[in-house]
Amino acid sequence: MKALILNGERSFEYSLSKFSKIIEDLLKGAGYQIKTIILHEKNIGNCIGCFGCWLKKPGICIIEDDAQEVAREVINSDIIIYLTPVTFGGYSSQLKKALDRNISLISPFFGTYHGEVHHRPRYKKYPSLIGIGVFSEYNKDQAELFTNLVERNAYNFHSPSHASQVFTAGESLQEIELKINSLLSKVGVNYE
Amino acid sequence: MNKSRNILLLVGSPGGASSTSASLGHYILDQLAVQGFVTTELNIQSEVQSSDLQTFCKTIDDAEIILLTFPLYVDSLPAPVINTLELIRDRRVKSQVNNQKLIAIVNCGFPEASHNEWALAICEQFAQEAGIHWMGGLSLGMGGVVHGKPVSELGGIGTNIVNALDLVVESIVQKEDKIPEEAIEYMATPPIPYKWMYTSIASISWIFGALKNKVLTKIGSKPFV
Numbered sequence: 001m002k003a004l005i006l007n008g009e010r011s012f013e014y015s016l017s018k019f020s021k022i023i024e025d026l027l028k029g030a031g032y033q034i035k036t037i038i039l040h041e042k043n044i045g046n047c048i049g050c051f052g053c054w055l056k057k058p059g060i061c062i063i064e065d066d067a068q069e070v071a072r073e074v075i076n077s078d079i080i081i082y083l084t085p086v087t088f089g090g091y092s093s094q095l096k097k098a099l100d101r102n103i104s105l106i107s108p109f110f111g112t113y114h115g116e117v118h119h120r121p122r123y124k125k126y127p128s129l130i131g132i133g134v135f136s137e138y139n140k141d142q143a144e145l146f147t148n149l150v151e152r153n154a155y156n157f158h159s160p161s162h163a164s165q166v167f168t169a170g171e172s173l174q175e176i177e178l179k180i181n182s183l184l185s186k187v188g189v190n191y192e
Numbered sequence: 193m194n195k196s197r198n199i200l201l202l203v204g205s206p207g208g209a210s211s212t213s214a215s216l217g218h219y220i221l222d223q224l225a226v227q228g229f230v231t232t233e234l235n236i237q238s239e240v241q242s243s244d245l246q247t248f249c250k251t252i253d254d255a256e257i258i259l260l261t262f263p264l265y266v267d268s269l270p271a272p273v274i275n276t277l278e279l280i281r282d283r284r285v286k287s288q289v290n291n292q293k294l295i296a297i298v299n300c301g302f303p304e305a306s307h308n309e310w311a312l313a314i315c316e317q318f319a320q321e322a323g324i325h326w327m328g329g330l331s332l333g334m335g336g337v338v339h340g341k342p343v344s345e346l347g348g349i350g351t352n353i354v355n356a357l358d359l360v361v362e363s364i365v366q367k368e369d370k371i372p373e374e375a376i377e378y379m380a381t382p383p384i385p386y387k388w389m390y391t392s393i394a395s396i397s398w399i400f401g402a403l404k405n406k407v408l409t410k411i412g413s414k415p416f417v
Contacts, residue, residue: 010278046237046272047265049206055401059415072416088317090268090310093275100265107412108398110302110391117302117391123414145313152267152310 003027004077004127005036006070008084008095014169016083016134022177023081023132023184030189035073039094042066046097053104059122060104067101075105077127079187082150086133086166089145099153106157114155121158128187129154131164132180138168161187199224199364200255201233204262204273208235212338213261216297216357219343220259223361236262237272249283257293257364258324260315263335264300268311277318284322293325294318295360295371297379299335301394303387305380307333327363328371330356330379334390336397337383352381 005023009016024034044067052062061067074080084095091099107120131150135142143166154162163186165179201221205211214235221231232251234240240248252258262273269277296315298308312329319326332338337349343357344350359375384390402408 046206047270048237049211049263049270051401054398054411056405056407058402058407058410059413075416087274087278088281088314088321090274090314093271093278096266096268096274097271100271103266105416109395116304116306117387122412123417139317142317145310145317149267149310149314152307156267 001030001032001079002077003032003034003079003081004073005034005081005083006074006095006098007036007038008082008092008098009038009040010085010092010094011040013085014134014136016085018173019083019132019134019167019176019180022173022180023083026177026180026184027079027189030184030191032079032189035077037070037073037098039070039098042070042098044070044097044101047100047103051108054108061101063101067098070098071102071104074102074127075123079130079184079189080127081130081132082153083132084134086135086139086142086146089139089142090149091133102157113158118156126158126160129157129159129162130183130187131162132183133164133166135166135168138166163187196230197228197257198230198232198255199257199259200251201231202240202258202260202273202276203233203235204237204260204270204276205235206237206270206272207263207340208238210340211263212299212332212335212340213263213297215338215340215343216299216332216353217259217261219354219357220361220364223358224364227361227365229364236276237270240272240276245279248279252280253289255292257295257327259295259297261297261299262311264298264302264308264311267307268314269298274314277315277322281318281322288323291325292323293327295327295364296329297332298329299332299338301334301336303333303382303384303390305331305333305382325369327369328376330360330371330376332379334383336390336394349383352378352383 150164205213308331356378
């Protein structure tokens with residue numbers, strides 16, 4: 001079983017490495033093979049909206065940079081974890097840059113899912129999705145928005161299961177570990 | 193008297209001037225220019241991201257109203273738009289600008305405008321953090337029907353879009369605090385009444401696009417497994 005952490009911390013802001021470390025340790029304990037990508041250390045350009053990943057090289061973004069590796073890792077994982085500072089209730093631009101480039105992983109064609117139109121899957125299997133947002137200062141509206149956004153992403157990405165949790169920067173390691181443990185259980189991780 | 197009133201259009205589409213986001217913004221800017229507004233336009237991907245921060249910040253600070261238009265990317269704003277909002281917010285923590293207003297217009301390729309709800313909520317949260325008054329947002333589904341064409345040339349299919357934008361112009365001219373609910377409803381009304389018709393047209397356009405590039409047999413490729 002494989003898990004991928006996409007760390008969307010901003011290079012000049014607080015580090016999210018303590019969250020990353022806890023997730024890695026818990027997943028290793030459950031027998032997962034883990035890869036963590038710190039996105040600001042990668043060369044990832046912005047999506048240019050050309051639809052080349054659907055109409056020129058189907059399934060592969062035409063921009064040749066590290067986003068191709070990210071997409072390959074995502075689709076070959078059983079769980080992906082979006083780790084990000086909560087940014088206006090959503091994701092940081094660092095994380096979003098990588099996610100915008102992942103539309104190569106779905107089909108251009110439409111289907112009906114959850115009572116509305118979404119893109120059809122390209123692959124047979126997609127990873128479960130966990131969203132972890134970190135606040136410097138807690139904001140209730142943004143916490144709800146973050147939860148909804150992760151759910152929307154899971155629908156669009158055909159994730160078999162999803163879960164999300166927000167934290168504030170000052171929470172103790174013990175609290176963080178307990179909450180992340182519970183999150184992992186929600187997407188089917190067990191330690192037996 | 194609108195001569196001292198500045199409106200800034202921030203276009204968040206990588207398609208720039210030929211995008212649907214630009215078309216929607218241009219319609220409002222053109223109407224306001226006629227009313228004596230000073231209008232400025234910046235493309236986030238080609239100009240803001242490459243311009244010097246000082247010049248960009250001055251342009252932002254000088255605007256009485258910021259009109260942000262963008263396409264929906266993965267249920268949210270495109271990354272460079274988020275990055276621009278982060279820049280504005282980070283700077284506003286140090287220097288406040290009073291009486292500034294924000295309107296956002298988001299378009300998506302899905303038939304349902306409701307997909308845009310969370311992107312607009314993010315814009316509202318940005319406004320709160322940056323100390324900007326949130327006038328509200330418009331949400332367009334079936335954005336493919338505009339396809340970068342000038343809104344005034346859309347004909348019958350664009351009637352609700354024109355109605356929505358006219359109401360927004362009026363609310364700006366009248367210095368209202370919110371865009372009217374009626375404008376939001378007009379914009380969210382599907383330009384094509386049948387979802388199946390829109391999705392069928394979209395499918396045909398993907399097939400033709402793939403045919404043109406000689407990749408139709410590969411359109412469902414799974415290169416990473």
